[in-house]
Amino acid sequence: MDLQERARQSMPRGVPMAWMDDLYEHPPIWVARGEGARFTDVDGHTYLDMYVADMSAFCGHGPAAVADAVAHRIKRGNQFLLPGEDSIIVAEHLAGRYGLPKWQFTSSATQANTEVIRLARALTGREIVLVFDGKYHGEDDQTLVVLENGAVVPEMRGLPAGIEAKARIVQFNDADALEAALAPGDVALVLAEPAMTNVGFLLPEPGFHERLRRATRDAGTLLAIDETHSMVCAYGGFTRELGLEPDFLTLGKSIAAGVPLAAYGMRDEIASLIAPPEESRVAMGVVVDEVSTGGTLFGNALSMAAGRAALLDILTEDAFERTAALGEQMATGLRTAIEGAGLPWSVAQYGSHGSYFFVPDPPVDGAGARAADDPDLRALIRVFMANRGVWESGWWLGPTVSVAHGADDIDRYAGLFGEFLAAVT
Numbered sequence: 510m511d512l513q514e515r516a517r518q519s520m521p522r523g524v525p526m527a528w529m530d531d532l533y534e535h536p537p538i539w540v541a542r543g544e545g546a547r548f549t550d551v552d553g554h555t556y557l558d559m560y561v562a563d564m565s566a567f568c569g570h571g572p573a574a575v576a577d578a579v580a581h582r583i584k585r586g587n588q589f590l591l592p593g594e595d596s597i598i599v600a601e602h603l604a605g606r607y608g609l610p611k612w613q614f615t616s617s618a619t620q621a622n623t624e625v626i627r628l629a630r631a632l633t634g635r636e637i638v639l640v641f642d643g644k645y646h647g648e649d650d651q652t653l654v655v656l657e658n659g660a661v662v663p664e665m666r667g668l669p670a671g672i673e674a675k676a677r678i679v680q681f682n683d684a685d686a687l688e689a690a691l692a693p694g695d696v697a698l699v700l701a702e703p704a705m706t707n708v709g710f711l712l713p714e715p716g717f718h719e720r721l722r723r724a725t726r727d728a729g730t731l732l733a734i735d736e737t738h739s740m741v742c743a744y745g746g747f748t749r750e751l752g753l754e755p756d757f758l759t760l761g762k763s764i765a766a767g768v769p770l771a772a773y774g775m776r777d778e779i780a781s782l783i784a785p786p787e788e789s790r791v792a793m794g795v796v797v798d799e800v801s802t803g804g805t806l807f808g809n810a811l812s813m814a815a816g817r818a819a820l821l822d823i824l825t826e827d828a829f830e831r832t833a834a835l836g837e838q839m840a841t842g843l844r845t846a847i848e849g850a851g852l853p854w855s856v857a858q859y860g861s862h863g864s865y866f867f868v869p870d871p872p873v874d875g876a877g878a879r880a881a882d883d884p885d886l887r888a889l890i891r892v893f894m895a896n897r898g899v900w901e902s903g904w905w906l907g908p909t910v911s912v913a914h915g916a917d918d919i920d921r922y923a924g925l926f927g928e929f930l931a932a933v934t
């Protein structure tokens with residue numbers, strides 16, 4: 510609280526980034542260090558981390574392979590605005606793992622999705638982007654829209670007037686509604702998580718992705734699968750797991766163990782759009798015949814070194830097998846606790862990630878997930894757990910097992926969930 514008070518003098522809301530104050534129903538704790546599946550606050554309290562920084566710490570805190578790679582790189586220079594060999598190694602690896610041949614890099618998934626939207630608009634000559642209710646794809650203007658009484662409206666303040674006319678929103682798993690929304694033939698891009706992760710964990714129903722792909726192809730609409738979160742669920746994400754065939758694929762957060770790096774993959778035909786301008790940039794402030802992408806720090810040597818180490822040394826097939834088994838253990842533990850308390854609650858899980866719901870069956874769309882939610886109850890669970898040394902996941906997400914968690918950690922988490930239920934029922 511002392512640090513927060515001091516921070517209010519130099520930072521709005523006393524935090525370096527407003528979300529740090531937004532995400533909880535209490536002031537943020539201030540962190541001193543982290544190791545493996547745990548972090549320790551400035552007062553010396555250590556927490557078992559089931560949130561893993563909104564999945565960005567899926568590699569665990571301070572993983573040795575990335576720490577070594579980053580230390581090695583920074584001593585040799587980290588930022589040149591010129592390419593290095595690590596970027597080829599990472600791009601080749603992503604192509605093999607996710608099945609899309611060409612890759613570009615940014616520093617955040619927001620920026621990757623921003624570029625994907627621009628490329629889709631340039632390729633299709635259309636402007637509308639379709640997203641699913643309950644989505645989060647970052648802070649790009651175009652996806653910051655929600656449904657209010659059935660109408661698309663801007664989600665927050667500070668957004669340009671008129672963005673709602675360039676967006677369409679349908680419920681996840683509702684292929685009929687999706688086909689109807691694509692029917693006018695004016696949608697440039699469907700931007701979709703393969704399983705939704707920002708409104709609880711909503712799994713795709715059998716056949717949904719097949720219809721999504723068919724409907725987008727029929728309508729001349731491009732399809733971007735955003736695996737920024739869901740990449741933790743399986744080696745190669747749901748894209749490889751379900752044999753999805755997106756035109757674009759977005760990754761971020763954990764691909765460089767939380768060192769800022771994001772990426773998007775694309776088909777060859779789309780890659781050809783990232784062409785050099787017809788005339789070289791000899792002057793500023795003139796129209797250039799090129800899709801707008803890029804940033805000074807994108808693809809920097811430090812991020813690429815971290816990405817190479819994370820992908821090749823930590824996010825291995827073995828690691829995904831192990832975290833999936835622990836994810837299964839977590840879901841079983843939560844379900845056992847729920848049954849023990851006699852509550853009509855449910856759990857959704859795939860690989861390392863899960864989510865519990867206060868209804869008998871896991872919801873399948875954003876509207877259902879919101880209707881099933883109980884923010885006060887979630888807040889109570891968080892505080893109960895925090896007071897006992899466990900850092901529960903954010904309300905929109907659900908717990909994630911990281912590469913650094915062990916079976917004992919998962920037993921502790923599920924056991925504490927059971928203790929909570931026993932205390933309140």
Ligand SMILES: Cc1ncc(COP(=O)(O)O)c(C=O)c1O
Pocket residue numbers: 563617618619620622645646647648702707735736737738761762
């Ligand atoms: C699915 C998805 N896409 C994109 C983003 C944006 O990522 P970033 O905050 O790194 O820009 C997020 C962040 O939570 C996300 O969950």
